[in-house]
Amino acid sequence: MIEPKVITLPKFADPRGNLSFVEQLNHIPFEIKRTYWIYDVPGGESRGGHAFHKNEEFIIALSGAFEVVVDDGKNKQRFTLNRSYYGLYVPAGWWRVIENFSTNSLALEFGSTHYDVRDYVRDYDEFLKMKQNGEI
Numbered sequence: 001m002i003e004p005k006v007i008t009l010p011k012f013a014d015p016r017g018n019l020s021f022v023e024q025l026n027h028i029p030f031e032i033k034r035t036y037w038i039y040d041v042p043g044g045e046s047r048g049g050h051a052f053h054k055n056e057e058f059i060i061a062l063s064g065a066f067e068v069v070v071d072d073g074k075n076k077q078r079f080t081l082n083r084s085y086y087g088l089y090v091p092a093g094w095w096r097v098i099e100n101f102s103t104n105s106l107a108l109e110f111g112s113t114h115y116d117v118r119d120y121v122r123d124y125d126e127f128l129k130m131k132q133n134g135e136i
Contacts, residue, residue, distance in 0.1 A: 004077060005088070006088055007027055009086055018085075028087075028110055029056070030058075047097075048068075050122045051096065051120075052092050052121070053092060056112040058088070059087055059088045060081065061081035061083065061105060063106040064103065066081055066099065066100055067098070067099055068090070070094045072094055072131070082102075095124065
């Protein structure tokens with residue numbers, strides 16, 4: 001099983017401001033089919049709370065900080081994203097929740113598939129059953 005992992009992105013330090021970038025099939029281990037961002041999250045709220053059958057994600061904190069909790073049905077891992085020069089790769093088949101957003105945080109996400117509501121698993125108990133049965 002492929003594990004989620006933090007990937008360090010290129011960072012070019014400059015007194016005028018730093019620059020980082022990301023490339024598909026290089027830093028991001030898939031071809032990008034979708035890009036979206038999460039912002040203005042009210043205090044105490046979380047995002048995500050689902051898994052994907054096929055979609056892989058790459059998540060960057062462009063501004064502020066938040067935590068991504070990933071779960072394979074047996075073990076949970078918590079990743080704090082608070083620098084714009086690294087991102088979290090989340091393979092398909094992992095439950096994910098994004099929480100503890102700081103004020104003015106901005107999460108940039110890249111996906112390996114176009115949006116398809118059928119790709120989502122939104123019920124955690126269903127996710128656990130699918131993991132046990134090898135369906136996800």
